[in-house]
Amino acid sequence: MSSSVTLPTHGTKPLSTSTAALAAKRDPSIDIARLCAAFLIVLFHAGESYSMAGGPDIGGNPPWLIVGNLSLWGRVPFFFFLAGCFAARSLAKPGASAGGFVSSRIKGLGIPYLFWNGVSLAMLWVALRAGASFSSEPVLTTGAALGKLTGIFFMPANGPLWFIRDLILASLLAPLLRKLGPWLLVPSISLIILPEIPLEWMERGCPRPSSFGYFGIGMLLSYLPKGIFGKLFPNLGLGLLLCLSLGVVHSIWHLTPSRFGGVSVGAMGILLTGCYIHRSFPRIAEFMARHSSASFIVFAANVPFFAVARFLYPRVEGKIGYLPYFFGLAVLFFVLALVAHHLIRGYFPRLLVLISGGR
Template identity: 25%
Template sequence: MRQTLPPDQRLSEVVRALRFPLILLVVFIHVPLASGEGQVLALDLPGSSYSWYQYISRALSFILGDMAVPMFFLFSGYYMFTKPKVWGTKAVYVGEMKKRWGTLILPYIIWCTASLLADQGLALAKGEALPWTSLGASFSRLSYTFVLGPENFPLWYVRDLIILSFLAPVIDWVSRRAPWLLLLLFLLYLANCCPWEIPAPRGVIYFTLGAILGSRRIDMVALAERGRVWVLPASVIATLLLPFCPEAGVLGTLHLLYVPLAMAGALCLGGWVYDRMPKLHHFHLSMEKYVFFIYVAHEVLILSAVRGFLYRHGWLETVWGYFLCGGVVVGICLIGYAILSRWARRSLAISLGGRL
């Protein structure tokens, strides 16, 4: 029988165990071709294999996948503010920002640079002209590589997390003194009225939600489990039906409302796995060390090479090809991690911000 843990420890274990399934979702978000995003399926879905690929890939990559990155923002905000700190003091603020240099900023620079070098190397191999012909062109490419893109596109989450870290005193004040501002921001987000793009409004919302919960030491898993009788069925039904719902117009609001529902469902499911399936829970915990590497590395040539191979052979836009692509990408990342951790352990640790 499982030993009963203190609530804080159970919460920590559930959050850590969820990170691996969530990073798998992040990989599968990027598997379908860009043309598949935003597609609305017909309600009379025919039985062809391509139709099933459209439905499954949309349900997993563009519906369920929408909650993966917001959950990482939620976790980051929660654990950044769960320990009381006087963010308004210079010593605390400077000390915390110094920590972010090694854990966030340096890995961000390294992996954006790796993606840039890989892209330029491919361009040279193909005999294409490089964009460094003038100061303006070079500045434009560098600004895209490290800010506007970024070059390693999934790292927009780290870019936004860096910005939110610098805004920690403001977020701390909001979370403790004016949490109602989050509701106002969420309503603006639903109305598509947020007047900025970087950091992403959804990142600000869920990071701040995590800060509000963390500053009050509210167990987010226990909170979600209070409504599990309806949360889990509702999130499953919504996941199955939303592929038929357009993301534009009035009905698009349903997709935005789905995200917190799915997040609550994931927390409930994580708690259930912890309580009822200890072997699976421990497997997820054992895979946590690979999460950040899979995240930063999978878009650096790996996904494009695997997806390109499957696409050229007509296998990508099939159900089995969809899962094969994601599985092979993750497998290559795991092999790459094993090789680097054996032969370049220190360099790997630096590139992962000490997450080794």
């Protein structure tokens, strides 16, 4: 993933002490890319809210589809690739144990996952008590509430956090997956290219097979030799332009890239964006890298934020259009999330365990 880190040549071979020290260093370009991917998720959900509120299509397409196509649907797989790669590195460190890795992942992902689902459940309960109407009336029995809180047999209360649930499950399997070594490529590709499970299965809490495929490919990225990324893209600007051009072509002509090929290019574009910002705009890069840990808050809190935004829009309808309202709020939310994370980290650091896994 980064040219600054020496990676192992085999998944079961321990890293040397010096290499482990290098692997422990954070790569600012990856941190910046994480924040870029989180912002793309916010834009996608802003587009969804725009359409749900009744906003007209743009050029014959809903905005959420345009955002998805431009990024070649690589924004969420990017996090799976990244998590899988870091999982493999963590498990390869001298003295690392499967139990310790799983415990840290459950704490870092599970606690904020339950917290933000709890926030969404509380908002849903308040909305129902206030007489709000929904296209399909949600059921909030004790069993349903518990299912929505955990994402077991139900879609998580904070729907887009299905990918955190899948990431937790993939992390639990990571120690076993690592033992497959390079053979992990076979099941990973198979899980990615198979048709997605039906929507009703997802609504019943079934994890997406592709989630584990992307995670597995991410683990295999730890095989890449040192410097290969820089050799593949000596000109970051041209590489980024190529990825963006493919996204524009896909958005205009509605081409259907293979699931693995398409999202891989999209995820690569996100990573190249992080590298390009890091190299070309040092002050902006420093700010984004310093606040990259706010990415969990960004993609978890934007769902309840836009739920409130949709509820409030009828009060300002006629004074402001759909597009400036929802996408203006997307930028405002992103800034507020960074500010909130900065203040919480500075004055209430213990709360970070709840809202972002301690980061």
